[in-house]
Amino acid sequence: MRQRPFAGRQKELDGIQSCLTDSDVTGVVIVGDAGTGRTRLAREALDLFSADDREVAWVAATHALRSIPFGAVAHLLPPDWRPDGDRLSVLSLIAKQVRERGGFRPMLIGVDDAHLLDAGSAAVLSHLANQRLAFLLITVRNGARCPDAVTALWKDGPARRIELAPLPDDGGGLSPDHSPAGQPEGCGLQVLHRAAATDRSVRPGAVAGNRRPAAARPRLSPREHSVFVAYASGLTLQSAARRVGVSPATARTYLERVKMKYQQLGRPAQTKLQLAMRLSEDYPNEIGKR
Numbered sequence: 659m660r661q662r663p664f665a666g667r668q669k670e671l672d673g674i675q676s677c678l679t680d681s682d683v684t685g686v687v688i689v690g691d692a693g694t695g696r697t698r699l700a701r702e703a704l705d706l707f708s709a710d711d712r713e714v715a716w717v718a719a720t721h722a723l724r725s726i727p728f729g730a731v732a733h734l735l736p737p738d739w740r741p742d743g744d745r746l747s748v749l750s751l752i753a754k755q756v757r758e759r760g761g762f763r764p765m766l767i768g769v770d771d772a773h774l775l776d777a778g779s780a781a782v783l784s785h786l787a788n789q790r791l792a793f794l795l796i797t798v799r800n801g802a803r804c805p806d807a808v809t810a811l812w813k814d815g816p817a818r819r820i821e822l823a824p825l826p827d828d829g830g831g832l833s834p835d836h837s838p839a840g841q842p843e844g845c846g847l848q849v850l851h852r853a854a855a856t857d858r859s860v861r862p863g864a865v866a867g868n869r870r871p872a873a874a875r876p877r878l879s880p881r882e883h884s885v886f887v888a889y890a891s892g893l894t895l896q897s898a899a900r901r902v903g904v905s906p907a908t909a910r911t912y913l914e915r916v917k918m919k920y921q922q923l924g925r926p927a928q929t930k931l932q933l934a935m936r937l938s939e940d941y942p943n944e945i946g947k948r
């Protein structure tokens with residue numbers, strides 16, 4: 659089933675972005691009642707702010723996993739890891755993996771329903787944030803009791819808290835095309851695609867009322883094209899690589915070539931949002947074919 663286009667959370671996205679650029683902050687906790695859109699906001703923010711060179715991961719805490727120590731973060735362990743009963747080694751192994759995956763930048767990790775984390779997973783994630791190995795985008799249900807390690811992150815630690823109010827209504831009021839200044843209210847990629855498709859001012863060089871001449875499109879190889887479509891549709895670089903069947907490093911190379919080719923045509927495509935706009939302009943029928 660297709661999801662509704664993401665909308666109505668510009669303020670929250672701005673808040674998350676300013677935390678991401680503040681070196682003292684290594685996490686945002688999104689608190690709200692069930693159904694207010696915590697998971698969706700965290701996912702959209704993860705997609706939106708995962709720059710090319712930032713590794714991302716998703717940790718989903720559930721009632722079922724809660725009974726298994728480190729269950730929620732087990733996928734962050736090295737593939738050849740075997741249980742040896744040493745809890746400290748789990749923590750340091752995950753920290754090592756995350757440090758290596760992140761390279762010079764903290765990984766971006768979504769942690770959904772953190773109130774359901776087992777104590778071990780909570781301790782690992784809090785360690786990652788405190789050591790600045792990861793920036794955490796955490797969702798928590800209003801009124802639920804969290805593991806102490808998570809609560810401490812925003813009480814005295816390096817995370818900030820966002821209270822999520824319910825969206826104003828269930829349909830028309832959220833439409834990005836009806837915001838006062840003609841700007842999209844929300845800033846998810848799907849919203850951007852709609853804005854780019856309807857607002858000719860974001861199509862540099864476009865002749866009013868006409869489609870861009872075909873010559874202005876860069877010539878992309880099939881692989882470059884596939885990585886571009888997957889990534890600019892909202893996938894992370896890692897997921898786009900998986901989708902196309904190449905390594906993340908190869909996908910990055912393809913994406914660099916795509917950016918360069920657009921650059922040569924005088925059409926900026928350095929950021930994920932700019933790439934999403936180029937996709938809207940040049941291949942509107944392929945958005946979401948990821």
Ligand SMILES: Nc1ncnc2c1ncn2[C@@H]1O[C@H](COP(=O)(O)OP(=O)(O)O)[C@@H](O)[C@H]1O
Nearest residue numbers: 661662663664665667692693694695696697698
């Ligand atoms: N900003 C939004 N724009 C459009 N749809 C949204 C938005 N936020 C949430 N939704 C939709 O509302 C439903 C509930 O959102 P969800 O993120 O699962 O809530 P929560 O995690 O708080 O329980 C989902 O179908 C989701 O896609």
Ligand SMILES: [Mg+2]
Nearest residue numbers: 696697698770
């Ligand atoms: Mg949820």
